[in-house]
Amino acid sequence: MTLMQKKKRSKAVKLTVAAFITLLQIIPLAVVLLNSMRSNEEIGRQLVGVPTSFHFSNYVQAWVQGGYLQAYGNSLLIGIGSSVIVLLIVAFAVYGLTKMHCFFPRFFHTYFVAGLAVPTFAIIVPLFFFFYKVNLVNTHLGMILIYSAINISFNFMFMYAFFEGLPKELDEAARIDGAGEMQNFVYNVVPLAKPIFTSVLLIVFVNTWNEFLFSNTFLQQESMRTVSLKFYNFVGKSGSDFGFIYAAAIISILPIVVIYFLMQDSFVEGMTSGSVKG
16 A cells, blocks of 8 residues: 555544534534424324425524523623633733743642633532622622632633743744733734634633533523523423423534634634643
8 A cells, every 4th residue: 555545544533423513512402402403292193304495483483582682691691701800810810920930830830720620519618608608699799709710720721731832932023122021912912812812702602601500600690590490491391392491402502612713813822822831
């Protein structure tokens, strides 16, 4: 077997594996999408199939009965707030540790990364009692603080590898020209780091949008509940109304799917640049 034939066979194997993984991801989503437009009778007769007639009223019923308008507002506010806070904290922290002469860099690096070693279940009970005493239960601010804290460690490691790989000559040239650290950050670092900044924003937003444990514990008022909680409650109330449940599932995941489609190039570029040092 020649080298060219080996390369072609290797490429064919990779494409086959990629296609198989893609199908594993797409088929469940396609089933949910098709069933969301079918009646309960159709789903009862055949679990998977193409709608004989499209029941778009399932979406209207799920949207109204599930209270998704208010849930969307809560999830967007919490998700955007958490994403911006994590990005600012991580970006400035990583910049300070990689581009500036700071004291005890190893200590601060370990400090940020140590959050990954703390189990979620170990902090949720004491955190709830603390938040209850300071009136942060059932508040957007409380959830933003929680989600910001639990997302900092991973994104710090993710961004640290990228910043270490940026050429130091740019920083030295900027300082020679008289630029301050903030000017260097804004005009030199930010343009180069836009893809990884986008990835961090998406990672945090998706994590907060899908998160259930903390939101179910700290958001007890119906008016404060997020999309994941509304979907959970809607499934419990709907019982065997599978058409409504599938429609509610599509409503719940639609923003995430749309965001990924619109920003997939920047996201992939940021993920690949952040995973390789240098």
